[in-house]
Amino acid sequence: MADHLEFRFRGHSRSFPVGVMGVPEEIPGPVLVLAGTEAWQFLAEIDDLRAWAAVLVELHTECLADHIAEPEAGGPDHVLGFSRFRMGDHLPTTLVELVRLRGTSPEAIQLAQVTFQSMGLEVVVCRDAPGRILDRLLRPHLNQSLDSLDRGLAEPAAIDHCLRVVFGTEEGPIERLRSSGLHHHARISRSLFEATGDPALALPREAAGAHRRHLLGCAPG
Amino acid sequence: MVAVLGLGPVGMGIIQVCLRSGHPTLVYEVTPNLLAAAPDLIAAALQQEVDAGRLTGAQRDTALGRLVVAGELNKVAGADLIIEAVADDLQVKSALLIKLHWICRQDAIFATTTSVFSVSELAALSGRPSNFLGLHFCAPGRLTSLVEVVPGLATDPAAFERAWQICRELGQEPVRTEDLPGNVVNRHLVPFLNDAVRLLEAGVAEPEDIDRAVRAGLGHARGPLELLDAIGLDHHLRLADALYAATQDPRMACPPLLRRMVAAGRLGRSTGRGFHTYDVLRVEAS
Numbered sequence: 111m112a113d114h115l116e117f118r119f120r121g122h123s124r125s126f127p128v129g130v131m132g133v134p135e136e137i138p139g140p141v142l143v144l145a146g147t148e149a150w151q152f153l154a155e156i157d158d159l160r161a162w163a164a165v166l167v168e169l170h171t172e173c174l175a176d177h178i179a180e181p182e183a184g185g186p187d188h189v190l191g192f193s194r195f196r197m198g199d200h201l202p203t204t205l206v207e208l209v210r211l212r213g214t215s216p217e218a219i220q221l222a223q224v225t226f227q228s229m230g231l232e233v234v235v236c237r238d239a240p241g242r243i244l245d246r247l248l249r250p251h252l253n254q255s256l257d258s259l260d261r262g263l264a265e266p267a268a269i270d271h272c273l274r275v276v277f278g279t280e281e282g283p284i285e286r287l288r289s290s291g292l293h294h295h296a297r298i299s300r301s302l303f304e305a306t307g308d309p310a311l312a313l314p315r316e317a318a319g320a321h322r323r324h325l326l327g328c329a330p331g
Numbered sequence: 332m333v334a335v336l337g338l339g340p341v342g343m344g345i346i347q348v349c350l351r352s353g354h355p356t357l358v359y360e361v362t363p364n365l366l367a368a369a370p371d372l373i374a375a376a377l378q379q380e381v382d383a384g385r386l387t388g389a390q391r392d393t394a395l396g397r398l399v400v401a402g403e404l405n406k407v408a409g410a411d412l413i414i415e416a417v418a419d420d421l422q423v424k425s426a427l428l429i430k431l432h433w434i435c436r437q438d439a440i441f442a443t444t445t446s447v448f449s450v451s452e453l454a455a456l457s458g459r460p461s462n463f464l465g466l467h468f469c470a471p472g473r474l475t476s477l478v479e480v481v482p483g484l485a486t487d488p489a490a491f492e493r494a495w496q497i498c499r500e501l502g503q504e505p506v507r508t509e510d511l512p513g514n515v516v517n518r519h520l521v522p523f524l525n526d527a528v529r530l531l532e533a534g535v536a537e538p539e540d541i542d543r544a545v546r547a548g549l550g551h552a553r554g555p556l557e558l559l560d561a562i563g564l565d566h567h568l569r570l571a572d573a574l575y576a577a578t579q580d581p582r583m584a585c586p587p588l589l590r591r592m593v594a595a596g597r598l599g600r601s602t603g604r605g606f607h608t609y610d611v612l613r614v615e616a617s
Contacts, residue, residue, distance in 0.1 A: 205548035278552025
């Protein structure tokens with residue numbers, strides 16, 4: 111098989127919501143990218159997974175181990191997970207979290223990095239863990255900002271201003287939640303709370319309300 | 332006149348802010364050797380600003396002309412605003428405040444720079460709770476001009492307004508927060524940074540990847556581990572320990588890895604090695 115990059119979609123992809131642009135013509139090995147909410151289903155359907163030097167499966171809030179076994183337990187060592195970070199309704203960022211298992215082959219990791227980098231994306235490698243890097247850092251932080259509001263620590267604008275200055279960001283945490291959709295945050299944080307049991311991921315009052323309203327089909331605002 | 336008590340990093344930063352903004356500034360430090368060295372230390376700090384292009388030589392000289400070093404605590408008696416920036420130790424702070432209460436004018440405002448202890452508790456210890464508040468300079472003279480202004484339960488609104496106005500006159504940006512441990516900044520920053528260290532501890536990712544993810548994904552100016560290196564791991568450890576003691580929040584608890592790094596002398600940029608490695612000469616120059 112020629113060294114090429116192939117995308118297959120099943121369900122909505124949060125990483126590539128409008129399809130793929132800027133696909134490189136050549137990469138150092140055949141790579142298959144499975145994207146979308148149901149992308150993992152492809153894994154059971156592909157006859158010869160070994161025909162690909164790397165198979166990259168889009169992840170959402172779940173772990174890669176939900177779909178394949180660790181290589182040391184007989185799972186493939188060239189299947190990785192990935193997620194392009196995006197905040198709720200915002201467009202995806204250029205940041206791709208590439209998820210490896212303990213026994214994932216270094217060659218497959220490198221090939222996956224080169225593949226995404228050649229598409230103009232920035233890649234970080236992380237171990238398979240609930241929330242990976244960004245959701246594990248961001249969700250407790252956002253919950254804390256909502257908790258601070260409930261405790262009357264400061265006005266929302268003051269909290270946003272302080273943390274914009276400290277972190278050097280364009281938006282503070284409350285602004286970020288409001289602009290990207292609080293219910294998206296609630297869904298992710300709740301999912302991570304179920305996976306980890308970490309109280310910092312338990313939904314504060316306002317996020318829990320947004321989650322319930324979303325489930326009931328109410329307007330998110 | 333503003334009086335600043337304490338020549339640690341926070342006190343030094345506040346002194347620079349006061350002098351630069353044109354305020355006559357009275358300085359006192361309890362450690363005799365440090366007090367004796369105060370003029371040289373402050374001159375050196377202002378010279379660094381000249382070297383960095385933030386001040387001219389003439390502005391430095393004018394600023395130094397506003398400096399008054401108080402040889403003894405009694406000399407701060409005439410100050411309008413007394414900012415205590417001594418060690419975050421409740422006994423040290425309360426002992427100083429009690430002395431100040433007997434020395435200073437009744438209408439003088441006392442401010443504490445703590446973000447750890449309760450402003451209301453310190454206010455009660457000070458003997459003048461209505462003229463007492465918190466002024467937490469987040470990174471004085473350096474990264475930001477943010478000041479968290481924290482009223483205690485008994486703070487007189489007029490004292491609050493006066494302190495707010497003085498912050499503005501100092502070229503700072505006051506933000507009101509209520510009296511809870513950590514205020515806004517450290518209540519959110521400390522656990523965020525601790526969480527990043529815990530990710531590293533758990534082997535989820537390498538330091539470079541954690542920092543790059545936060546910069547590219549969350550749009551932060553600096554990654555959390557880079558930020559810790561800049562703040563100083565020893566400083567963060569003290570703050571995290573104090574906030575954990577005050578809140579019992581597990582996210583405030585300092586991760587063991589960071590504690591070990593401090594014990595090993597890896598304090599961040601200042602020692603050339605923290606979560607990343609630095610060229611110490613270049614760090615000093617910058």
